[in-house]
Amino acid sequence: MAEFKPVEGQIKADTLVVGGGIAGITTAIETAEMGKKVILLERLPYLGGRVARIHQYFPKLCPPTCGIEINLKRIRINPNIRVLTLAEVESISGTPGNFEVKIKQNPRYVNEKCTACGECEKVCDIERDNDFNHGLDKTKAIYLPHAMAYPPQYVVDPKYAGDEGMKKCVDACDYDAIDLNMQAKEVSATVGAVVWATGWKPYDASKIDNLGYGQYKNVVTNAIMERLASQNGPTEGKIVRPSDQKGIKSVGFVQCAGSRDENHLPYCSAVCCLASMKQATYIRNLYPEADIHIFYIDVRSPGRMEDFYTKIQEDKKIHFHRGKVAKISENPTNGNLILEAENTLTGEIVKTEVELAVLATGMVPNTSVDAPPLDTPLDEFGFIAPNSKTGIIGAGVSSRPQDVSITVQEATGAAMKAINIGMGR
């Protein structure tokens, strides 16, 4: 990585960006290309966050890695950025313009000599659940998070770093790159401002007990759908029924699974309508004859996204039903699912049987679980409130549920605000 020195010990930068998803990457690179110095922290061993696990973006149906690759190229050649993966903020003190930050960088157990040749992985016998694919498959205990991962280096699952079995991997490495005794390090930094972009997680669908997630095999979430559709996912892009691995003739998308619901997430997650329409195209590409049902309260496709909705409506086998799905039950004879919804246009309860149900689960901000430091105010849903005076600025889904385009826009604005805050403005 092209990074400013010193690599160890105290780092001084204009801005600290916490979170290496699309919001954080954008904030960091846009700051660096102004000629300002920036530290980009990521908790996971690779950059890219949630978007790295998405098959395609709506509405262009293009791969996120296309834009990410350009951004990574910008990061790789820019000496103003210091990327720290496996890193977390331990504490922040001070005031805008002059923050002291303590960072903990967890061990990767693989050093910068790694060439990602893969010999260690070949000899490794220990397997782990692949979190990149939501646990749908396994990786070895030493693994490359995904083929385009940045940094392009292997990582050891900390659970197995002390395992005798890992010694084989050390022996297999020609580059002296594996160090199972690697320890966490403390890094301290002084920065002018902090952009908090720790992103989101999908709402836990098992909490919506009437929708059968975790109970019926063929109820999946939209997050899982992305992995099933991806070439680098557990099925290499084949979308099949979890119960019997068969092809699909009918799918039901359940909108607002958790969102816009006082019992779950009272807010609108802003992307799920478009995400489901996009996923309907995944199904259509694989199964030209499949019937696709989308159950919704309001279809929300703002701005030019409306064009995408218009295009989807041209598909006569994509059926939009206005009505919230109240209950999902399983047909025990075939593993199909019965979706019960009140058709609010006609008032009757409609039952629709489908082979696969996809819950359009919403976004939960990670700030609602791990609050940002300095008592930065959050709203009642756990998002960072606007106009924080603490010198910590929210970007991406830390501030509101939003799609990638808006996130990039907001993150660029946050980068500018951070510079001004750091200058005492």
Next chain:
Amino acid sequence: MEPKIGVYICKGCDIGKSVDVDKLVEMANGSADVALCKSHDILCGAEGLDLIRNDVGSESLNRVVVGACSLRVFPELFEFGKDVLTDRVNLREQVAWCHPAGDEDKHTLAEDYINMGIAKVKHTAPPEPLIEEINKDILVIGGGMTGMNSAKAAGDAGYKVTLVEKEDKLGGWATKFTKVFPKNPPYHELEDSGYEKLISEIEAHENITIHKSTTVAKTSGQPGQFKVSLQNGSSSSEITVGAIIQASGWKPYDKKKLGHLGYGTSPDVITNIEMEEMVASGELKRPSDGKPVESVAFIQCAGSRDQDHLPYCSAVCCRVSLKQAKYVRQMNPNAKVYVIYKDLRSPAQYEAFYAKVQDDDGIFLTKGEIAGVAKEDDGKMSVDVEETLLGEDVKITADMIVLATGLVPSTKVDEIGETDTETTEEPAEGGDGKLEDGKKAAAGAEMGAQILNLTYRQGTDLPTLKYGFPDSHFICFPYETRRTGIYAAGAVRAPMDLATSANDAYGAALKAIQAIESISEGKAVHPRSGDMTYPDFFMQRCTQCKRCTEECPFGSLDEDEKGNPLPNPLRCRRCGICMGACPERIVSFKNYSVPMVSNMIKSISMPDEFDEKPRILAFVCENDALPCVDMAGIKRMQYNAMVRIIPLRCLGSMNIVWISDALASGFDGVILLGCKKGDDYQCHFVRGSELAETRMDNVKEKLKQLVLEEERVEVHELAINEYHKIPKIFDDFLEVIDTVGPNPYKDM
């Protein structure tokens, strides 16, 4: 300085196990072009790097060829000073990992790649950045909330800002809004927009100069050196700025086109803008007779989401109507409010505001389609609504109807549906292969939005995408326009609310500063950020064909009256499309040129016809298709070793002389891998893949002249994640070539 070339070949990561590296070293050392060639077990290790570093010093090498892994891995390690040009030859992902070990064809492939690397560095030179005297001031066009926020952002960051507003006061639309919908938690109550505070802040700002009642009469030059003529009544002045933020805002959709919703049938049908005016007047009175308003019906999507009007959603109108419903209830607690919508759109936390409005039992919200609007005998207006939530048709009567009209960008010239296709249709092609759309843009500019009044050859304003919005990389890079150093912000760029616009303003300010700072160091801006090269034009050979000036996606090139290109290198984004366009091959970059690629092609060994070893040349876009080929290697996918890959900055930079060169040197086929084109294009230079496709017609012509089969040249669109298609694309093409037979020019 004469190139002095060192070649270094890594044996690590299976390279040493799968090709005979010693033989490669021997071959390179036998080349007259090479000063020395060495191999090492781990070139990327400290010892390997020292080996190269020492040789660079002791042997005065100024060119280094590294035969190792992909450039995507360790790009920064193999840098040996600014006077030393390094090229990476990918022997790992594109040789060792995708062909069986020890294979003879694979060894030849590795040899060819090393020779191509040598030819490449021999015909390139280190970049010499163009560092010009530049001005770092910023011009903001538009004094609404977006423009004022941009001015404040840039001014606070220490840049001098000139803000131009065409009206005689600042504040824009916000000044007309009594309240705005809530953007602060708990998102329940209407808020002030805060425009007054912002006006006083920027008026008092030491770095901001404000010109009211002023427009931009002319903008010439290039980023860092824009000359802008400002017009204030009859007086004009000229300023120089480094970058421009266009925050020219929006206009409401033309209410006269809403006759089908009752506009014009009665004064009691008003727009949401007129509603703001009425609320600001302090009284809700029926326009027809001045009676107090007891009931109001809001009709959503008045023009928006309508293929006959604005096909897009204007994104704010649902929340505006919820706000106005609150106004009505606050001004007259007994009033009844009806909101008729297709889908109620209150994204994110605005759902809390929607929920709050729903709690008001005087506000009735219903989904439905409008069947008709009429004036009743009792003086009230009525709305016939179909497809309601109740499943029945209803008639709503109210004293007044408010049409929730949408947003049209100020860059939109014509009415929707008339000439909107100007920039979205496929460019027409003339008989001589020239693109016509540059001319069309120029012609369109005559009656253009005339906000920037650029003197650019390609037109007076920012090129627009659909519906008149002027962005170019919707989704990933929303600020990138096709005019370097000029950034759109706020509702001119996309329908957006005030809170989003305020933030957008900051983003655009950052991009403006970034452009200025990059240019001051001779660096390109996105997507080739940091690139220090720029195109040179060897004007003596120019035939004034104008292809370059028409095809440049960024309008870099102007023209003199004879049709000669006038380069503006600070506008350049370094895609090389001009280089691909030029039939006379007069455009070159220091490290990317027609001779460079021609020499790479000529350096490839060509087996004779009887060897039955066909050769395929692949021109591959380095942004998406090349990483995709790398991925195939990382996944250890196997494909034939007959393909020789040459990465290009963009497929649009492919000069067709290279195809002639390839066929003349005996290549049996040429394959081009680029990005998706069309409305959902993925080309980082917007038009590259589309132009490559256009040039294929000339290629076909060339093939005809040479009496060669059309099948010998193929173009494929490839997304970056479609690595699984790589083996099939290459192997299928090899089969095509087998069928067509060897290139008859092979041994000539």
